[in-house]
Amino acid sequence: AYGLAGKGRKVTVLDAPTETNKASRTNVGLIWCQSKFLHLPNYAKWGFISSRLFPELVRELEEATGQKIPVNFTGGIIPVLSEADYQKRGDYIEKLREALGEYKGNMIDRAELEKKLPKIGWGPEVCGAAWCEEDGVIDPLALLRAFRAALPKVGVDYRQTLVFDVRPHAGGYRVTTRDGVFDCGRVVLAAGLSNRRFAHFALPSLPVYPDKGQVLLVERMPYVMPIPVLGVTQTFGGTTIIGFRHEKAAHHTQVVPEAVAGEGAWAIRVWPELGKKRLLRAWSGLRVMPEDNMAIYSRLPGHPDAVLINTHSAVTMAAAHARLLPDFILGGELPETAREMTLKRFGYAC
Numbered sequence: 001a002y003g004l005a006g007k008g009r010k011v012t013v014l015d016a017p018t019e020t021n022k023a024s025r026t027n028v029g030l031i032w033c034q035s036k037f038l039h040l041p042n043y044a045k046w047g048f049i050s051s052r053l054f055p056e057l058v059r060e061l062e063e064a065t066g067q068k069i070p071v072n073f074t075g076g077i078i079p080v081l082s083e084a085d086y087q088k089r090g091d092y093i094e095k096l097r098e099a100l101g102e103y104k105g106n107m108i109d110r111a112e113l114e115k116k117l118p119k120i121g122w123g124p125e126v127c128g129a130a131w132c133e134e135d136g137v138i139d140p141l142a143l144l145r146a147f148r149a150a151l152p153k154v155g156v157d158y159r160q161t162l163v164f165d166v167r168p169h170a171g172g173y174r175v176t177t178r179d180g181v182f183d184c185g186r187v188v189l190a191a192g193l194s195n196r197r198f199a200h201f202a203l204p205s206l207p208v209y210p211d212k213g214q215v216l217l218v219e220r221m222p223y224v225m226p227i228p229v230l231g232v233t234q235t236f237g238g239t240t241i242i243g244f245r246h247e248k249a250a251h252h253t254q255v256v257p258e259a260v261a262g263e264g265a266w267a268i269r270v271w272p273e274l275g276k277k278r279l280l281r282a283w284s285g286l287r288v289m290p291e292d293n294m295a296i297y298s299r300l301p302g303h304p305d306a307v308l309i310n311t312h313s314a315v316t317m318a319a320a321h322a323r324l325l326p327d328f329i330l331g332g333e334l335p336e337t338a339r340e341m342t343l344k345r346f347g348y349a350c
């Protein structure tokens with residue numbers, strides 16, 4: 001919506017109150033591109049494109065709103081606890097470097113890791129890490145708040161209401177909400193898992209499923225992690241979020257202590273100090289996961305004016321979404337790197 005308004009379009013956002021589908025409010029805020037998607041090289045590239053667009057977007061949002069968005073574009077670290085894992089991750093990175101043509105990362109040994117984050121007392125098993133200079137971390141709620149504050153400033157009409165239904169109507173679309181109906185010429189379905197219901201008028205079944213994550217939050221400690229560590233990430237406020245689970249549990253959103261205990265034990269092996277601290281909270285969230293793990297940016301079959309947007313890692317992708325999707329939504333082509341990310345790959349004509 002923010003990007004579309006920048007194109008001079010009249011945009012209305014219909015967004016549910018926070019209780020509905022709230023991955024946007026349960027995530028870690030990592031801008032994370034490294035060590036993934038060897039099997040989907042263009043999707044891996046898309047993450048790097050977004051990461052490079054982020055600093056300018058943050059600067060712009062801060063200027064527009066006067067709000068500070070805590071962010072570190074300092075690179076990112078994945079700690080490894082065995083020589084075998086070190087080797088495996090190193091091999092993966094080399095294959096990724098070859099597939100992408102460029103990759104600003106490598107394995108680092110323990111001494112180098114200690115130099116990067118000297119204030120962390122690493123566990124004795126930590127033998128090194130995967131490192132990528134293009135990763136980072138942002139306060140995800142501050143980013144969300146800034147987008148929300150920026151919307152009215154760029155002319156977007158933001159309404160908090162529950163959408164019940166979306167249907168073709170009079171050559172455009174009718175969106176029925178708790179607060180009445182809205183008619184429009186173009187519609188963008190970007191409602192996370194609710195898209196499965198809203199896209200029904202054009203698609204019998206959207207290939208997107210809920211991927212449950214559960215995390216633990218450790219009490220505040222002095223800030224020692226300016227470079228984010230995957231799976232055990234200190235927030236800007238000093239608390240630490242532990243967790244990297246992916247579970248298929250339909251819409252079950254309760255925290256299951258037995259399930260997250262394994263991550264807690266792993267985190268203490270990485271950073272033993274955590275074992276002496278209190279857990280403050282645990283929460284879960286449902287990621288929005290396309291069945292083949294790649295983003296879906298697509299017109300709906302038979303509906304050139306209805307666009308669907310669904311992806312996981314949507315914090316990482318936020319800058320690419322704001323900058324590079326509006327032209328597509330308005331009838332243009334997707335950027336070259338994202339061209340295969342439509343519903344065509346699932347057999348739909350669109």
Ligand SMILES: Cc1cc2nc3c(=O)[nH]c(=O)nc-3n(C[C@H](O)[C@H](O)[C@H](O)COP(=O)(O)OP(=O)(O)OC[C@H]3O[C@@H](n4cnc5c(N)ncnc54)[C@H](O)[C@@H]3O)c2cc1C
Pocket residue numbers: 014015016017018020021022023024025026027028029030031032161162163164190191192193194212213214215284285286287288309310311312313314315316317
């Ligand atoms: C534990 C966890 C950790 C994560 N960590 C990261 C991370 O570090 N980095 C990263 O890049 N990604 C991370 N993610 C993923 C990221 O949070 C999601 O990709 C992102 O939130 C998806 O955004 P979305 O807007 O598509 O969907 P959602 O966040 O689910 O939001 C859906 C939106 O649609 C609206 N909506 C839904 N139904 C209706 C309705 N009926 N009427 C009106 N509005 C409706 C909601 O109000 C909401 O605004 C994490 C996810 C989880 C669960």
